[in-house]
Amino acid sequence: MSLDVDGRSVAQEAADYEDRYGVTPARADHATLLRMIEDLLNEGLQTLVEPFPETDREFAAILDELRALSPDQLRAKLVISGWLLRPYGEDQMRCQECMYFLVHRRWCDLPELNLPAEPEWWCRLWRI
Amino acid sequence: MANLLWLQGGACSGNTMSFLNAEEPSACDLVTDFGINVLWQPSLGLELGEDVKAILKKCISGEIPLDIFVFEGTVIDAPNGTGEWNRFCGRPMREWVKELSEAAQFVVAIGDCATWGGIPATAPNPSDSKGLQFLKREKGGALGAGFTSKAGLPVINIPGCPAHPDWVTQILVAVATGRAGDLTLDEFQRPKTFFSSFTQTGCTRNMHFAYKVSSTAFGQRKGCLFYDLGCRGPMTHSPCNRILWNRVSSKTRAGMPCLGCTEPEFPFFDLAPGTVFKTQTMMGVPKDLPAGVDKKGYVKLTAAAKGAAPAWAEEDIFVV
Numbered sequence: 001m002s003l004d005v006d007g008r009s010v011a012q013e014a015a016d017y018e019d020r021y022g023v024t025p026a027r028a029d030h031a032t033l034l035r036m037i038e039d040l041l042n043e044g045l046q047t048l049v050e051p052f053p054e055t056d057r058e059f060a061a062i063l064d065e066l067r068a069l070s071p072d073q074l075r076a077k078l079v080i081s082g083w084l085l086r087p088y089g090e091d092q093m094r095c096q097e098c099m100y101f102l103v104h105r106r107w108c109d110l111p112e113l114n115l116p117a118e119p120e121w122w123c124r125l126w127r128i
Numbered sequence: 129m130a131n132l133l134w135l136q137g138g139a140c141s142g143n144t145m146s147f148l149n150a151e152e153p154s155a156c157d158l159v160t161d162f163g164i165n166v167l168w169q170p171s172l173g174l175e176l177g178e179d180v181k182a183i184l185k186k187c188i189s190g191e192i193p194l195d196i197f198v199f200e201g202t203v204i205d206a207p208n209g210t211g212e213w214n215r216f217c218g219r220p221m222r223e224w225v226k227e228l229s230e231a232a233q234f235v236v237a238i239g240d241c242a243t244w245g246g247i248p249a250t251a252p253n254p255s256d257s258k259g260l261q262f263l264k265r266e267k268g269g270a271l272g273a274g275f276t277s278k279a280g281l282p283v284i285n286i287p288g289c290p291a292h293p294d295w296v297t298q299i300l301v302a303v304a305t306g307r308a309g310d311l312t313l314d315e316f317q318r319p320k321t322f323f324s325s326f327t328q329t330g331c332t333r334n335m336h337f338a339y340k341v342s343s344t345a346f347g348q349r350k351g352c353l354f355y356d357l358g359c360r361g362p363m364t365h366s367p368c369n370r371i372l373w374n375r376v377s378s379k380t381r382a383g384m385p386c387l388g389c390t391e392p393e394f395p396f397f398d399l400a401p402g403t404v405f406k407t408q409t410m411m412g413v414p415k416d417l418p419a420g421v422d423k424k425g426y427v428k429l430t431a432a433a434k435g436a437a438p439a440w441a442e443e444d445i446f447v448v
Binding site: 104126 | 437442
């Protein structure tokens with residue numbers, strides 16, 4: 001059985017989304033996915049904002065972890081990528097300047113994430 | 129009539145194959161229209177063994193005036209500085225190279241291997257390879273930093289892996305028709321007419337570069353290949369998007385990142401795992417920025433470009 005970051009089964013996590021939003025992340029529309037992300041983080045989900053991947057090898061290792069996830073493992077995606085609902089660090093890095101962020105679609109185009117995002121958010125896969 | 133001799137050292141014959149595909153002018157045009165007499169070429173020469181050796185000796189002695197000596201591939205010094213790993217016509221190739229270079233009016237290095245060592249000279253460089261007058265960025269190479277051919281020019285370097293066929297034939301025509309004086313060379317002895325602009329110059333993805341929209345997979349027609357897929361177009365001097373390959377395309381137009389093969393450091397990062405087809409970053413910022421751009425300027429430019437990016441920049445505008 002595949003387990004999510006908090007030890008629950010992937011199937012259980014999917015069922016929870018189904019109960020709360022009427023849909024799982026894999027099939028949710030943009031607005032619903034956005035709400036799922038905001039709810040998870042506003043309700044206290046702690047993500048791995050550190051260590052920031054200083055090198056490409058470290059960056060690639062995080063991508064490898066993300067690739068192993070199913071589209072319904074939203075919690076794990078957010079945790080592993082170090083997702084935040086605010087800018088981060090001394091330079092106040094944010095999605096708006098990240099090259100994976102599509103400003104009009106408000107979408108993170110990094111294939112391993114492929115999630116809606118807002119300009120003032122951030123994750124440790126930020127690249128400029 | 130200009131006599132041309134072409135030899136190969138540590139080579140894959142890629143530049144010969146490229147040369148044979150030339151169109152403007154073609155390899156045949158060199159002979160029929162521009163008076164080039166090909167004394168011998170590894171893929172075209174009819175002579176074998178002692179007959180080749182005789183041609184080489186006559187060139188060195190001056191019995192046959194050698195106008196243009198073209199070399200493809202690295203000069204190999206292994207093992208132990210003897211050059212024995214690359215023997216040709218009875219002795220190490222590097223000895224032929226040295227004597228023929230001294231006898232020639234012009235010496236032309238074709239391809240990365242002959243110019244600065246290319247892939248064979250990548251660390252740990254087991255064949256002890258070098259280019260004719262450079263080893264990567266370091267001047268010297270097999271002929272020494274001070275070498276000039278009889279016409280007074282250093283080695284004319286036409287890099288690339290391979291070099292574009294028309295770069296080769298156009299430079300050979302210039303030399304053969306007495307217009308070598310018109311050639312100006314850059315610090316790496318590349319003809320400026322080809323190597324002053326960048327691979328990015330003329331790239332069809334420049335709009336996506338400007339608006340900071342990234343390609344995230346090979347073959348995507350949307351996005352710029354610089355941000356994620358390791359494209360070196362903004363830092364590489366070449367006319368690949370001005371003089372197209374096969375007259376129709378280029379790497380970047382086809383969705384393949386430029387590997388920077390006309391620069392002395394090619395292959396970059398010594399081909400360490402994870403460095404090819406991946407933009408190398410430090411704390412999220414590319415290690416190699418577009419030529420002439422500093423980090424502060426790059427960050428400001430990105431913020432402005434993202435803020436100004438139009439919606440169409442995020443779409444695949446090439447889909448009919």
